[in-house]
Amino acid sequence: MNLKDPKLYINRELSWLKFNTRVLEEAQDKTNPLLERLKFIAIYGTNLDEFYMIRVAGLKKLFKYRIRVTGPDKMTPLQQLKAIREYLHKEKVTLHETYFEIVAALEKEGLKITSYDELDSNTKKQINDYFYNNLYPVIVPIAVDATHPFPHLNNLSFALALKLIDSADPHEVKFGLVRIPRVLPRFVQIENTYIPIETIVQAHLTALFPGYKIVASTPFRVTRNADIEIEEEEADDFMELLEEGLKLRRKGEIVRLEIGEGADEDLINFLIEHLNVDPEDIYSYKIPINLGALWEIVNNKNFAHLLFEPFTPKILPPLDTADSIMSVIEHENVMLYHPYESFDPVVRFIKEASKDPEVLAIRMTLYRVGKNSPIVRALINAAESGKQVTAMVELKARFDEENNLIWAKELEKAGAHVIFGIPGFKVHAKIAQVIKKDGDRLKQFVHLATGNYNPTTARIYTDVSYFTSQKEFTEDATRFFHFLTGFSKKTKLNTLYMSPFQIKSKLLQLIDEERKKGSQGHIIAKMNSLVDPDVIVALYKASMAEVKIELIVRGICCLRPGIKGVSENIHVISIVGKYLEHARIFYFKHSSPNIFISSADWMPRNLERRIELMSPIYDEEIADKLYEILQIQLKDNVKARELLPNGEYQKVKPEPNRPKINSQLIMEEYVKLLYNSHHKNTTNKAKRLARRLLKES
Structure with a gap:
C-alpha cells in the first residue's frame, strides 16, 4: 500500500473550510441561545477574513509563481482556489438563511436589526439628527475622475461606491466613494434597534454630493494579503522592521471584494477596474458586510438572558487558600484545566514573584498576552524593582504584532531583557520560570501551558496549566531559556x-x-x-x-x-x-x-x-x-x-x-461539584461524586 497516495489525504484548506462550517452549524443550532447563535455568525465571519488574508493570499502567490503542488493531497493552487470559491459561494445560501432566521427570532425578543428605510418616521428623525451630528463631519465623500484618483483602501476597509449624474447635465455619469472610518460603529443603536451604518449614509448621499442625483450605490469591503514577509537575518533592528511590515500589510494585494447583493453592473466594473480584483473573488451579500461587527449586538447587556448561562471559573484546592503559590508548588504538582478552573492562580504566580524580595529572576515566553495584561504589568514592576526579568516576546504572533510591540518597548524601558524571537523560527512555547533565593541555595518553579498567558482568552479557551518545582523540569527550563538568549544551534532537553x-x-x-x-x-x-x-x-x-x-x-x-x-x-x-x-x-x-x-x-x-x-x-x-x-x-x-x-x-x-x-457542560458540572462540596468540607465525597459523574457519562 502506497501511504503517500494523494487519495489518503484531505486538502488542508478544504478541511479548514469544513471547520468553519461547523462554526456556522452552531449558529443554526436552535438549542443554542439566540445571541450565542449570532455570535457564531460573527466568529464565522472573522475566521473567514483571516482565511482570505493568509491562506487564500498564499495560494494566489503560489499560483503567481507557478508552483504547482503544495501538499500530500497534490491539489494545485489553482484547483484549491477554484474549490474554495465554489464551496463558499454555495455556503453563502446557508449563511443568509441562518442570519435572517436569527434576526427574525431576535425581533420577537425585542431586539431589532433593520435598515434605515424600514424605520418608522419618529425613529428616522432621531437617526437624521444622529447623521448630521455624528456621521456627516467624519465620513469622507470622494470623487473619482481624471483629476481625483481612486484612493488607497486599507485592509478590511468599508465604504460605499456611488454612480451619480449631474442634475444640470444628466448625460454625464460620474463615480464616487464614501469612506466609512473604522472609528465609527458598524451599527447605530437607538434603544434596542440596530441600524447598519451604510443604510443611514445611503439615505443621506445627496447631502454629501449636493447638486448630483444618486443613480446607484452599494456597500463594499476589501480584503488584502495580510501576511508579512520578513527577512529578519538582514535586519539590524527587528522592531523597526516589524513596524515597516505592519505598514506594508495595509498595502497588500486585494484578494477578496465583498459587495451588497444586486449591485449596479457599472459599479461592479468600476470597482474591478480600480481594485484589480479577480471577478471570481467577488462575494455579494444580502446581509450586512463585516460579520465580525455583530459582536456590537451580542454584547448588549440588556439581552444577556439570550446568551449561555455564565460560568464562573473556580479556584480549587490546593490553590484556594491565601498561601503563596510557590509554597504550594514546592510541595506538590498542580494542574489546572481552563476555563473551568480559573486562570487567576497563573496571574497570581507572576504577581507574587514580582513582589517577593527573595525572588531573583522571572523568565517567560509571551505570544498573545492581550491589551491590558496584568502579567506583563507584573513583569514591568519586577524589572523596575531590580529583579532579573527575561521576556521572549514573539513579535510574529499573527495579528497581535502591534500589541506585542507595545509591550516589548514597555518591558525594555523598565529594564527587562527582551528577546524578539529566534531567526527563522516563531517561539510558540508557553513557559514561565521563577528563581528564588532560599538561604544559601536556589529554589525554582515552572509553569507550563498549552495556551497563551492571556487572562481574557483563558475564559473562553480550554487549556491546560501545569505547575511544578521538580528538579528535572526546572533544570530543563533553565536550558530552554539559555537556548533562547544565547548562541546555540541545537539544544537537547532531558525531560521536556x-x-x-x-x-x-x-x-x-x-x-x-x-x-x-x-x-x-x-x-x-x-x-x-x-x-x-x-x-x-x-x-x-x-x-x-x-x-x-x-x-x-x-x-x-x-x-x-x-x-x-x-x-x-x-x-x-x-x-x-x-x-x-x-x-x-x-x-x-x-x-x-x-x-x-x-x-x-x-x-x-x-x-x-x-x-x-x-x-x-x-x-x-x-x-x-x-x-x-x-x-x-x-x-x-x-x-x-x-x-x-x-x-x-x-x-x-x-x-x-x-x-x-455535552463534554463542556459536564466539565462545568464536575468543577462546580468539586468547588461547592469543598466549601461544605466534603471534599473526598465530592471527588468520588465527580469521578462517578464522569464514569457514568
Missing part, C-alpha cells in the same frame, strides 16, 4: 521535548511503539490541527497494525479515517461548542509516562518551524485527570462531529438508551 529538534521524532517513536503492540496498542490525541504527513503515515501504519487510535481534532485534519486496510482503526471527532477547544493532550498506552501536554499541534509549522514544548506528566493523579478529560470528550454526542472517509463531518448521535453528553 522541544521542537524543531525533539518533539516530532519523539511523537513518531511513541506512535511506532504502539504499532509494535498491535491490537493491544492505544493512542488518544487531542489537538487543534493534524496536518504533518510523516505523523499521518505513522498513524496509518499503526492503524494497519490494529492499534486503536482516537483523535480529537478541533480544526484541520488532513488524515482520512475509516479507509479499509489503512485507517479503519482510526476514529476522528471535532468538538465545537461554548468554549474553543485549544488544549493539546496526548495519550500513548504503553509509554511511561503515557500522558503528555504540549503547545504544539501536529503540523509541519509546529514540529519543524517553531519553538514549541511538550511535557510528559509523571504525576499519576494529574495524568489520571487528563485521561478522564480525554475520555469524556470521546463520549461527547452533542457537540462532537465525526470525520467520515469522504472528508465530510456528521454529528455524533447518542446510542439508544444513552443520555446526551
